[in-house]
Amino acid sequence: xxxxxxxxxxxxxxxxxxxxxxxxxxxxxxxxxxxxxxxxxxxxxxxxxxxxxxxxxxxxxxxxxxxxxxxxxxxxxxxxxxxxxxxxxxxxxxxxxxxxxxxxxxxxxxxxxxxxxxxxxxxxxxxxxxxxxxxxxxxxxxxxxxxxxxxxxxxxxxxxxxxxxxxxxxxxxxxxxxxxxxxxxxxxxxxxxxxxxxxxxxxxxxxxxxxxxxxxxxxxxxxxxxxxxxxxxxxxxxxxxxxxxxxxxxxxxxxxxxxxxxxxxxxxxxxxxxxx
Numbered sequence: 001x002x003x004x005x006x007x008x009x010x011x012x013x014x015x016x017x018x019x020x021x022x023x024x025x026x027x028x029x030x031x032x033x034x035x036x037x038x039x040x041x042x043x044x045x046x047x048x049x050x051x052x053x054x055x056x057x058x059x060x061x062x063x064x065x066x067x068x069x070x071x072x073x074x075x076x077x078x079x080x081x082x083x084x085x086x087x088x089x090x091x092x093x094x095x096x097x098x099x100x101x102x103x104x105x106x107x108x109x110x111x112x113x114x115x116x117x118x119x120x121x122x123x124x125x126x127x128x129x130x131x132x133x134x135x136x137x138x139x140x141x142x143x144x145x146x147x148x149x150x151x152x153x154x155x156x157x158x159x160x161x162x163x164x165x166x167x168x169x170x171x172x173x174x175x176x177x178x179x180x181x182x183x184x185x186x187x188x189x190x191x192x193x194x195x196x197x198x199x200x201x202x203x204x205x206x207x208x209x210x211x212x213x214x215x216x217x218x219x220x221x222x223x224x225x226x227x228x229x230x231x232x233x234x235x236x237x238x239x240x241x242x243x244x245x246x247x248x249x250x251x252x253x254x255x256x257x258x259x260x261x262x263x264x265x266x267x268x269x270x271x272x273x274x275x276x
Contacts, residue, residue, distance in 0.1 A: 104133040104142040170217055170262045171254060178255035180218035180263050189248075193269060197244055200236035204273065208235050212269040214245065220260040222250030233271060241269055 106125045125135060133142075173179055182189035213231035216224045227245050229238035254263035 100143040101134065101140060105138070105140040106130070106133040106135060107139045167256075167259065167261055170264050171256060173254070173263050173265050176254045176256055176261070176263055180222070180254040180265060181252045183249060183252060192248065193244060196247075197269075197271075198240055199271070199273070200240055203233070203235035203237050203271075206235055207273060208233050208237060209272050210270075212237060212241050212271060214241055214267045214269060216245060216265055216267070218251050218253055218263045218265050220253050220262060222253050224248060224251065230266065237271060 106129050125133070182192075210233050211231070212229065212233060214227065215230050216227040219225055224245050227242050229241065232238035253260035255261070
């Protein structure tokens, strides 16, 4: 019984002996192997086509001409000729010598391939010299105060000073750290005005009194520049105030970030004939 093959087609004939073999069940069992193989073949083909359809579609799309390729705009580019070389112009200045190194530098001769008859014996620096100096292209005395330079050329130029950015901006007196001031304070300034202001004769005759509004810039050295009259009483009162401020002693300049700066200042001056 172990060697019996129940899938053998002869068993189908035994089972359907004396029965209607034209019945569908007999035909189905008889053609089962052929039908199964055919179904597997067709199913495999459909599966492969389904999985490879994106690649096929991409390949077909790549073969089709691109519609945008016909809309390429061709522009002719005309290159301008280079400017002529002025042979009479002076050559550019030579490059500046790099600053000195921080540590002494001793010349280390580079290896050069030359014929034997042109060989010149040049002793390299000793170990003792290299303990206190760095090897380089030439012997240079170091500067202990120089900046440390890593992977940068060094030379014999004097050390460069740090660049100082000049601040010439005019600051508003309300946003300054330390406002400018007259030596001795503003009472001293108004005392100076009362003593040195010359009342114009026309203003005195007309009885002109009131408040002048003056504007000026206190420079870094304390001098007053850009003097203007913002509110004038007329009759020469403003011109006299300008003359007075031009001859005024120097102020203490305004301070911003620890440095003197230019400050825009507005100052009222009261004129009163009763005090004359």
